[in-house]
Amino acid sequence: MRTLSFFVLVTAAPLTLAQEPFNALARRHQPVPAGHVVGKDNGAGSGLHNAGEDCGICHTPGGKAGHLAFTMGGTVYADRMGRVPLEGAEIVLQDVAGNTISMTSNKVGNFWTSAPLAANGLAVASHGGTTHELFGFDGGVLVPADAADSRTWQYKAWLRHGDEVRHMVTIAPVGGSTGTTPRMSCNMHHSPLGGSGALWVGRQPVAPVASGVSFKKHVQPLFVSRCAPCHIPGTRMTRLVTLSDVADGGATTFDYSAAHDFTSYDGSSMVVVTDGGTTTRTKRGVRAAADPAAPAQSRALLKTLKQPAGTVVHAGGAFWTSSDDDYRLILKWIEEGALDN
Secondary structure (H helix, E strand, C coil), X not given: CCCXXXXXXXXXXXXXXXXXXXXXXXXXXXXCCCCCCCCCCCCCCCCCCCCCCCHHHCCCCCCCCHHHCCCEEEECEEECCCCCECCCCEEEEXXXXXXXXXXXXXXXXXXXXXXXXXXXXXXXXXXXXXXXXXXXXXXXXXECCXXXXXXXXXXXXXXXXXXXXXXXXXXXXXXXXXXCCCCCCHHHCCCCCCCCCCCEEEEECCCCCCCCCCHHHHHHHHHHHHHCCXXXXXXXXXXXXXXXXXXXXXXXXECCCCCECXXXXXXXXXXXXXXXXXXXXXXXXXXXXXXXXXXXXXXXXXXXXXXXXXXXXXXXCCCECCCCHHHHHHHHHHHCCCCCC
16 A cells, blocks of 8 residues: 655635545535536537447547547437437536536437546546556656546536436546547447446336336336446446545445345346455345335335435435336336246
């Protein structure tokens, strides 16, 4: 472990969000930025092609559309399953310097920008359970990470449409973790069938299903879209550090899952590499939160049911009332035996 010596000025006043460390733990409750012009950083062109696909494949330096390289782009939907494009949603990014980037989605749900993001001089890249410090030391003096490295262009993001707001749990880089991908669009991970579910915001319900509800076709996409930010295999890593994080020996990790992996039916068991060796993280799946003997009492429904004002049952928020189509669909699946179908 490397030890750094530095002075800390202690004041009686609490830290503001602008002063807090730019990592997932410190920013997890940060409200969406305000005071900017909505859509001020929209990219040029009509952008009606390849909705839902990875923009970073072509819109990258040296790529097929390298003359129009994006810093960020993607597709946003009105529904959790990623089937209904959403026009007019705002996608907000904020970087380590507090700069705000605002984009709006077009009629096929696409958004993109070439606006620059500030570099985080203390960035690390994480991949496969390991981290690589992008900064260095010369004679004990900190040498910040290369500001031209897109892995240092890190941001927190929010989606907003009307009074609906969804925020990204982690802090992400524009560039890929290994350095071989200079641009990653939101669609690289957030496609309708991707591991993190579709990028969505709004009140569009899933289509009602009278009977024969399928876990894979109907229920799993709901849980992935709603729950995947927290209820995932293993732990998430912030992919960046502040000075105090470096002094503590590495990037901040966190686990909000309560030992549940709602990206799968049966759950997961993952071996995580740590400084002290390896740790196996076993988590229960959706099936463990469903009770066919008493469907309406299933934890998968009760924990996320809207409660009277001021009552908090689920730290991740309330998703539905008992009359909502999403709730009724999951309830029907449980009533039919909560099958892995």
